[in-house]
Amino acid sequence: MWSDIEKRGRDALTRDMTEMFESGDRVGSFNVTFGDLLFDYSKTQMSEDDREALLTLARQAKLAEKRDAMFNGLRINETEGRAVLHTALRNLSGRSIHVDGADVMPVVLDTLTRMEHFAEAIRDGSFTGQGGAITDVVNIGIGGSDLGPVMAYAALAPYADGPRVHYISNVDGAHIHDTLKGLDPTTTLVIVASKTFTTIETMTNAETAKRWMAEQVTDPAAQFAALSTAADRTADFGIDPSRVFGFEDWVGGRYSVWGPIGLSLMIAIGPNDFRDFLSGGHEMDMHFCGAPLARNMPVMLALTGIWHNQGQGHGTRAVLPYDQRLLRLPAYLQQLEMESNGKRVSMDGADLKVDSGPVVWGEPGTNGQHAFYQLIHQGTRVVPCEFMVAARGHEPDLAHHHQLLVANCLAQSEALMRGRSLDEARALMAAKGLTGDELDRQARHRVFPGNRPSTTLIYPQLTPHVLGQIVALYEHRVFVEGVILGINSFDQWGVELGKELANSLAPVLAGDEPGADKDPSTRALVAYVQAHRES
Ligand code: F6P
Numbered sequence: 001m002w003s004d005i006e007k008r009g010r011d012a013l014t015r016d017m018t019e020m021f022e023s024g025d026r027v028g029s030f031n032v033t034f035g036d037l038l039f040d041y042s043k044t045q046m047s048e049d050d051r052e053a054l055l056t057l058a059r060q061a062k063l064a065e066k067r068d069a070m071f072n073g074l075r076i077n078e079t080e081g082r083a084v085l086h087t088a089l090r091n092l093s094g095r096s097i098h099v100d101g102a103d104v105m106p107v108v109l110d111t112l113t114r115m116e117h118f119a120e121a122i123r124d125g126s127f128t129g130q131g132g133a134i135t136d137v138v139n140i141g142i143g144g145s146d147l148g149p150v151m152a153y154a155a156l157a158p159y160a161d162g163p164r165v166h167y168i169s170n171v172d173g174a175h176i177h178d179t180l181k182g183l184d185p186t187t188t189l190v191i192v193a194s195k196t197f198t199t200i201e202t203m204t205n206a207e208t209a210k211r212w213m214a215e216q217v218t219d220p221a222a223q224f225a226a227l228s229t230a231a232d233r234t235a236d237f238g239i240d241p242s243r244v245f246g247f248e249d250w251v252g253g254r255y256s257v258w259g260p261i262g263l264s265l266m267i268a269i270g271p272n273d274f275r276d277f278l279s280g281g282h283e284m285d286m287h288f289c290g291a292p293l294a295r296n297m298p299v300m301l302a303l304t305g306i307w308h309n310q311g312q313g314h315g316t317r318a319v320l321p322y323d324q325r326l327l328r329l330p331a332y333l334q335q336l337e338m339e340s341n342g343k344r345v346s347m348d349g350a351d352l353k354v355d356s357g358p359v360v361w362g363e364p365g366t367n368g369q370h371a372f373y374q375l376i377h378q379g380t381r382v383v384p385c386e387f388m389v390a391a392r393g394h395e396p397d398l399a400h401h402h403q404l405l406v407a408n409c410l411a412q413s414e415a416l417m418r419g420r421s422l423d424e425a426r427a428l429m430a431a432k433g434l435t436g437d438e439l440d441r442q443a444r445h446r447v448f449p450g451n452r453p454s455t456t457l458i459y460p461q462l463t464p465h466v467l468g469q470i471v472a473l474y475e476h477r478v479f480v481e482g483v484i485l486g487i488n489s490f491d492q493w494g495v496e497l498g499k500e501l502a503n504s505l506a507p508v509l510a511g512d513e514p515g516a517d518k519d520p521s522t523r524a525l526v527a528y529v530q531a532h533r534e535s
Helices: 002-014 048-060 063-071 086-090 105-124 147-155 173-180 200-214 231-237 260-269 271-290 297-311 329-341 373-378 396-418 422-431 436-445 464-485 493-510 520-532
Strands: 031-034 037-040 136-140 164-168 188-193 224-227 316-322 359-361 385-390 454-459
Touching: 002 048, 002 297, 031 297, 037 297, 037 464, 048 063, 048 297, 048 464, 063 271, 063 464, 086 105, 086 271, 086 464, 105 260, 105 271, 136 173, 136 200, 136 260, 147 164, 147 260, 147 329, 147 464, 164 173, 164 260, 173 200, 188 200, 188 260, 200 224, 200 493, 224 231, 224 260, 260 271, 271 297, 271 464, 297 316, 297 464, 316 329, 316 396, 329 359, 329 464, 373 396, 385 396, 396 454, 422 436, 454 464, 493 520
Parallel strands: 136 164, 136 188, 188 224, 316 359, 316 385, 385 454
Antiparallel strands: 031 037, 037 454
């Protein structure tokens, strides 16, 4: 079946996209709506036959059965022996969800209520720091314990009416130094967000923050909260259990923003808006579970991804939100997609027969237009682009800005598809008065090959509810691609080796161990650092 998709994808590379609009209602057929969201994938080289073949691939992979297995709490993360139930964190329907016969919802909802009480207490000033009401919240975490809340806090800035929130992730001392510099420890709450409570970056930053706090408050741990599955370790750190918010091992780090890891977001925007975020995600879950595959937004987003990557051989995809507040969405999606589907073996350990998930990257528009779009339009590689844009912004006084923003977004997908032919470029140069060889030479630089694929996701406005829908949409897209590839999207063994080697290099750098087992290049780099570091 893969060979069929590859053949179809490669054959379609020369298919003229603009001509594809001439027969039938391509616009009506190659889009999916759900609620107020519209996903348009008509500007691709996928034909109706190709789509049927992709849907067959999904059916053969037993997508519906595997989806149901996930939602029903089966241990589909086979290499870690875990269920995958981040969807339970946003299940506000009252429906029970069982893992090994036990309903997980009472604990999920109890934790949500505890988070809400804590968030309200901070927001209304009944929980204070040792110098007064909390003015600043610092979330210390990395990877999934950072990127979700960081992304969502920026996205929902118009709804943030609580204390300011800051995020520290990097073990680079510059990050914590620059973040804490302007803060008052007596009115700051530090949240240590770590599922395992062992991650070296997070624990190093947490200890540093505690020392910073201790310089001015008598009981630093009283201004700490923890988001973790490891209650014993949070207790060792000195954090009172009343400020520890736990979650189960069936919540993967990169899928965890919906639960306790979202506490900083909840404090910022308030419990009601946080519930709107959850309900948006839950609505997308219901759509994913109920809509026929061809009208199912996560499924069609995933099949478009499979078409471009494994079918047509485009190994990267650009995520291009025309929404400044989604500036961290590409980074968030990098972890979500690349940590989930960047695998080289299938569930049974056999080598994958096709490429794994693509390289995901991007920047908000219009900024990217003045940076890397040159390559997207005229480079030799084709980069499928995933545009997203809101119909309206949050600044009615600045509606003319928003109109320009939308015009730019739509113009880019149009330009990618249409391109500019040599004849058109020659006419432009002739109009400028050029003739002969010079006209030819200049015209060739102004040719756009066009026929370059993109998709567009449009939503009315970036509200908490819509953000929830978008994040859940991408989570399920990753799941669908993973199922079709036959891989486990929920482990991340690929991050382990680097961590182990970093641990073994630390004493070598310190000069406590010789590092004889290190390769010559690494030894030379160590020697350089030892010769140049602070004494
Ligand atoms: O980088 C690997 C990883 O395990 C991610 O999957 C996770 O989101 C991150 O580290 C942080 O882990 P923790 O929440 O346990 O500190």
